[in-house]
Amino acid sequence: MSQKEKLVVIGNGMAGVNTVEHILKLAPNQFDITIFGSEPHPNYNRILLSYVLAGDSKVDDIVINSYEWYEEHGISLYTGETITEINTEGKTVTSDKGTSVSYDKLIISTGSDPFMLPLPGADKEGVIAYRTIQDCEYMMEAAKNYKKAVVIGGGLLGLEAARGFLNLGMKVDVVHICDAIMERQLDRTASKMLQDSLEEQGMNFLLSKQTEKILGKKRVTGLKFADGSKVDADLVVMAVGIRPNIQLAKDSGIEVNRGIVVNDYLETNVEDVFAVGECAEHRGIGYGLVAPLFEQGAVLAKKIADVDTAPYEGSVVYTKLKVSGVDVFSGGDFNDAKDTKAIKIEDEFSGIYKKVVVRDNKIVGAVLFGDTSDGNRLMQMIRNETDITGFEKSAILQEPGANAGGGSSVADMSDDEIICGCNGVSKGAICSAIKEQGLTSVEEVKNCTTASRSCGGCKPLVSDLLEYTLGDEFDKSAQKETMCECTDLEKDEIVVQIKEKGLSHVREVMSVLGWKNEEGCSKCRPAINYYLGMVHPEQYQDDSTSRFVNERMHANIQKDGTYSVVPRMYGGVTNPTDLKKIATVAEKYNVPKVKITGGQRIDLLGVKKEDLTNMWEELDMPSGYAYGKAVRTVKTCVGEEFCRFGTADSMGMGIQIEKRFERLNTPAKVKMAVSGCPRNCAESGIKDLGVVAIDGGWELYAGGNGGVKLRKGDLVATVKTEEEVIEYTEAYLQYYRETGVYGERTSEWVDRLGVQHIQDILLDEEKREELCARMDTALSVLKDPWKEAVESEKIQKDLYEVIEAK
Amino acid sequence: MGNLKGDNSWVEVAKYDDLPVNSGKTVRFKDKELAVFRLTSGKILAIENRCPHKDGVLAEGIVSGEYVFCPLHDRKIDLTSGLVQLPDTGCVETFDVSVEDGKVYIALLEKSEIAAVK
Ligand SMILES: Cc1cc2nc3c(=O)[nH]c(=O)nc-3n(C[C@H](O)[C@H](O)[C@H](O)COP(=O)(O)OP(=O)(O)OC[C@H]3O[C@@H](n4cnc5c(N)ncnc54)[C@H](O)[C@@H]3O)c2cc1C
Ligand code: SF4
Ligand code: SF4
Numbered sequence: 001m002s003q004k005e006k007l008v009v010i011g012n013g014m015a016g017v018n019t020v021e022h023i024l025k026l027a028p029n030q031f032d033i034t035i036f037g038s039e040p041h042p043n044y045n046r047i048l049l050s051y052v053l054a055g056d057s058k059v060d061d062i063v064i065n066s067y068e069w070y071e072e073h074g075i076s077l078y079t080g081e082t083i084t085e086i087n088t089e090g091k092t093v094t095s096d097k098g099t100s101v102s103y104d105k106l107i108i109s110t111g112s113d114p115f116m117l118p119l120p121g122a123d124k125e126g127v128i129a130y131r132t133i134q135d136c137e138y139m140m141e142a143a144k145n146y147k148k149a150v151v152i153g154g155g156l157l158g159l160e161a162a163r164g165f166l167n168l169g170m171k172v173d174v175v176h177i178c179d180a181i182m183e184r185q186l187d188r189t190a191s192k193m194l195q196d197s198l199e200e201q202g203m204n205f206l207l208s209k210q211t212e213k214i215l216g217k218k219r220v221t222g223l224k225f226a227d228g229s230k231v232d233a234d235l236v237v238m239a240v241g242i243r244p245n246i247q248l249a250k251d252s253g254i255e256v257n258r259g260i261v262v263n264d265y266l267e268t269n270v271e272d273v274f275a276v277g278e279c280a281e282h283r284g285i286g287y288g289l290v291a292p293l294f295e296q297g298a299v300l301a302k303k304i305a306d307v308d309t310a311p312y313e314g315s316v317v318y319t320k321l322k323v324s325g326v327d328v329f330s331g332g333d334f335n336d337a338k339d340t341k342a343i344k345i346e347d348e349f350s351g352i353y354k355k356v357v358v359r360d361n362k363i364v365g366a367v368l369f370g371d372t373s374d375g376n377r378l379m380q381m382i383r384n385e386t387d388i389t390g391f392e393k394s395a396i397l398q399e400p401g402a403n404a405g406g407g408s409s410v411a412d413m414s415d416d417e418i419i420c421g422c423n424g425v426s427k428g429a430i431c432s433a434i435k436e437q438g439l440t441s442v443e444e445v446k447n448c449t450t451a452s453r454s455c456g457g458c459k460p461l462v463s464d465l466l467e468y469t470l471g472d473e474f475d476k477s478a479q480k481e482t483m484c485e486c487t488d489l490e491k492d493e494i495v496v497q498i499k500e501k502g503l504s505h506v507r508e509v510m511s512v513l514g515w516k517n518e519e520g521c522s523k524c525r526p527a528i529n530y531y532l533g534m535v536h537p538e539q540y541q542d543d544s545t546s547r548f549v550n551e552r553m554h555a556n557i558q559k560d561g562t563y564s565v566v567p568r569m570y571g572g573v574t575n576p577t578d579l580k581k582i583a584t585v586a587e588k589y590n591v592p593k594v595k596i597t598g599g600q601r602i603d604l605l606g607v608k609k610e611d612l613t614n615m616w617e618e619l620d621m622p623s624g625y626a627y628g629k630a631v632r633t634v635k636t637c638v639g640e641e642f643c644r645f646g647t648a649d650s651m652g653m654g655i656q657i658e659k660r661f662e663r664l665n666t667p668a669k670v671k672m673a674v675s676g677c678p679r680n681c682a683e684s685g686i687k688d689l690g691v692v693a694i695d696g697g698w699e700l701y702a703g704g705n706g707g708v709k710l711r712k713g714d715l716v717a718t719v720k721t722e723e724e725v726i727e728y729t730e731a732y733l734q735y736y737r738e739t740g741v742y743g744e745r746t747s748e749w750v751d752r753l754g755v756q757h758i759q760d761i762l763l764d765e766e767k768r769e770e771l772c773a774r775m776d777t778a779l780s781v782l783k784d785p786w787k788e789a790v791e792s793e794k795i796q797k798d799l800y801e802v803i804e805a806k
Numbered sequence: 807m808g809n810l811k812g813d814n815s816w817v818e819v820a821k822y823d824d825l826p827v828n829s830g831k832t833v834r835f836k837d838k839e840l841a842v843f844r845l846t847s848g849k850i851l852a853i854e855n856r857c858p859h860k861d862g863v864l865a866e867g868i869v870s871g872e873y874v875f876c877p878l879h880d881r882k883i884d885l886t887s888g889l890v891q892l893p894d895t896g897c898v899e900t901f902d903v904s905v906e907d908g909k910v911y912i913a914l915l916e917k918s919e920i921a922a923v924k
Contacts, residue, residue, distance in 0.1 A: 522875035549866040549877035561863035798826040
């Protein structure tokens with residue numbers, strides 16, 4: 001047996017290990033691989049650290065390759081060991097722990113170090129960078145003991161760190177040397193819009209500030225700026241840039257500039273030594289984003305495995321800020337210049353800004369704010385240097401639709417091109433998975449390849465790839481939004497079948513309609529249960545085993561397995577008797593936390609499952625439905641009864657609405673509000689249904705949302721009387737119940753159907769009456785679930801009992 | 807102490823008919839917490855009541871065939887093997903179950919404890 005070639009990789013990070021993954025696929029048994037990494041972890045997805053910091057992921061979730069993976073592939077992994085010497089003559093590397101290994105081929109993928117400003121006091125305790133799992137853990141730990149963080153640097157990384165601190169409950173200032181944040185990725189307008197929305201989230205910006213000194217004795221206490229002003233700080237994060245890790249290469253006689261200099265095949269000037277990732281400098285450019293590194297890795301892998309490859313000729317990069325609540329995209333060359341023209345859309349009402357920069361009739365750059373759905377398509381056009389002569393200028397920013405594909409054809413992409421930037425999944429990998437494993441939906445591609453699993457930004461491209469790979473087959477089966485993997489049917493088809501075939505049980509639906517998975521899954525069962533109840537409100541026997549835990553238990557499960565209890569409080573109005581009752585029950589059951597909710601309710605958090613029914617019995621109040629895909633709350637302002645501006649009885653109106661619609665199941669949760677005048681103190685503008693009193697009448701706003709995707713409600717009707725408010729609300733909610741897809745909020749539903757369409761339905765008297773009649777039936781059968789549980793021993797035993805075995 | 811086939815490792819936890827169909831039941835024994843499921847097929851399966859992802863209580867998950875979906879983040883777990891299904895990974899402890907005379911027994915006692923009981 002011939003000796004395997006020895007491949008050594010310095011740096012167990014994203015670029016190095018991605019290259020190794022490619023090599024393993026191209027030449028499975030050709031190399032004896034050894035990887036050294038300074039960090040005491042297996043290879044992890046660095047960009048997801050921001051999600052860890054924001055509390056959306058745990059460290060374990062972001063590991064890309066576990067220790068087992070290295071073992072399975074026979075890779076010798078040395079974590080916590082730093083290579084300190086490369087002997088390019090004798091072809092060996094040596095670590096700080098004295099490990100010495102020889103190589104035939106060497107990959108340097110040492111990434112970069114955060115740049116620490118050389119300020120007086122920069123060595124104080126509490127001054128850190130943001131790069132590694134350790135940094136992240138340090139910050140999370142610090143947040144437990146300290147209150148105020150200052151981030152130096154208003155770029156991508158700094159803002160993500162700042163958002164993390166907000167989530168960790170710290171106050172945060174972002175100090176930036178320029179007068180605009182993310183100035184290297186955004187133009188002025190977008191930068192300002194971003195700043196505004198981050199300020200709304202609670203960030204404070206100190207712009208045009210040059211830090212002069214870090215204050216404090218042992219631990220940092222503040223910063224002093226060049227203009228003499230100061231600011232307090234318990235923790236300082238520097239996010240001002242990165243510095244490629246080149247010292248090792250330099251000491252070993254490898255040519256370096258700002259980074260390790262490589263050619264189009266990622267070769268350094270020393271034979272058999274390659275560099276890839278942030279430590280490399282290609283044609284004068286060092287990249288600080290993952291997508292280009294993955295592109296480099298794909299070329300390098302082929303080079304090393306001796307497979308023909310096109311040279312790496314550089315990347316056009318784009319960035320996306322991973323902060324929830326703001327959508328920002330920027331790509332290519334987006335600054336105006338003498339020889340460029342721009343197409344712009346600016347909608348201050350919806351907070352949307354789009355700019356496309358054109359040079360010589362080619363799109364060279366784009367900035368999007370508020371709505372980034374065009375991002376992938378524009379990036380394509382930038383990469384392909386699509387000539388837009390003859391394109392309708394305004395159509396470039398529209399959804400692709402009929403418009404000649406808008407140059408978005410995934411067919412033109414090379415197989416190596418990265419589709420999912422977060423997880424580094426290439427077009428080739430997705431296409432072969434589709435072919436080899438017979439995938440037909442974005443969901444399946446996600447499960448199989450992890451593409452679109454993290455931020456989801458690449459979903460449209462994945463869908464295009466499905467269409468491209470499967471051709472006509474795709475049009476037939478998978479283009480529609482099937483309910484889940486158990487069926488090829490979509491919502492409307494299922495509802496039609498339920499009606500036509502008179503189906504009346506979840507199991508019956510699944511078996512008659514040929515479910516691939518006999519017992520369904522956690523996606524389709526709750527949906528079918530909802531549709532059945534919607535179609536046959538009077539006859540349908542609810543299937544509690546097909547309900548999510550919260551709806552089955554009629555309480556919100558918390559992350560530690562306890563529950564929260566929210567009693568109904570119509571319109572957010574209460575009284576001393578109810579408050580006393582709640583207080584007594586909370587004390588008796590040692591409720592650890594009592595909190596006022598955003599919907600003006602009292603939330604008793606941390607209740608044990610076995611205490612639920614007793615508490616309900618003692619509260620003797622109806623369930624507040626704070627847990628369901630159902631009508632949740634009607635929030636009200638005080639209105640004319642007390643407020644000097646009020647023009648109508650908003651509390652009374654809200655109570656009436658809530659009494660009418662309580663317990664109603666809907667495709668997704670419905671939050672409502674009534675304000676007594678356009679000052680809108682109950683925030684009616686961001687509710688699924690917002691009611692606002694105006695002189696002599698009421699306005700109804702539909703599809704508002706104050707959650708992850710902020711959406712302002714659209715005015716759908718103006719009516720005169722309280723009776724009409726109820727009537728229009730009945731029609732509106734019933735129409736939503738009938739046409740909404742399970743899980744679809746009204747904000748998405750209104751966008752899908754169009755505001756105009758919903759207005760038309762509501763204003764059509766005949767349609768309105770029919771809808772109201774069906775709503776009457778639906779409402780007539782609803783019962784309070786807490787009372788039912790209190791009165792039924794069987795329910796108590798089946799759902800709430802905990803067995804103590806002896 | 808339940809005594810099944812003369813083997814003391816089994817602990818009686820419930821009457822078979824008392825377990826609701828296609829749902830989970832929380833069972834505590836000493837410092838252990840289990841989720842016991844009666845499937846539509848009639849079979850009873852028992853696993854540790856704690857999802858390896860973020861400690862979700864599995865007894866409250868939606869049951870489908872021989873799988874349960876974690877109520878917190880929808881991880882799908884095989885009730886027979888305890889394995890978390892792809893693309894996620896991990897596993898939970900499973901316990902042997904036996905039904906006799908309409909009673910459900912679970913193998914809960916470690917060998918050394920049995921010795922102590924004797
Ligand atoms: C918080 C955060 C968020 C980010 N978000 C995004 C994003 O949204 N999108 C995006 O495209 N990019 C993002 N990035 C940038 C992206 O993570 C980097 O571009 C990428 O990780 C670089 O990969 P690399 O392999 O070159 O370096 P690294 O992933 O840093 O890997 C280098 C590894 O080599 C080790 N090492 C260094 N020297 C030695 C030595 N001598 N011996 C042994 N080991 C050594 C280091 O410890 C390190 O583990 C983000 C970065 C951070 C920190
Ligand atoms: S997961 Fe992203 S490309 Fe994939 S969806 Fe994410 S930034 Fe991207
Ligand atoms: S919305 Fe108008 S009526 Fe209601 S509290 Fe505010 S100012 Fe007063």
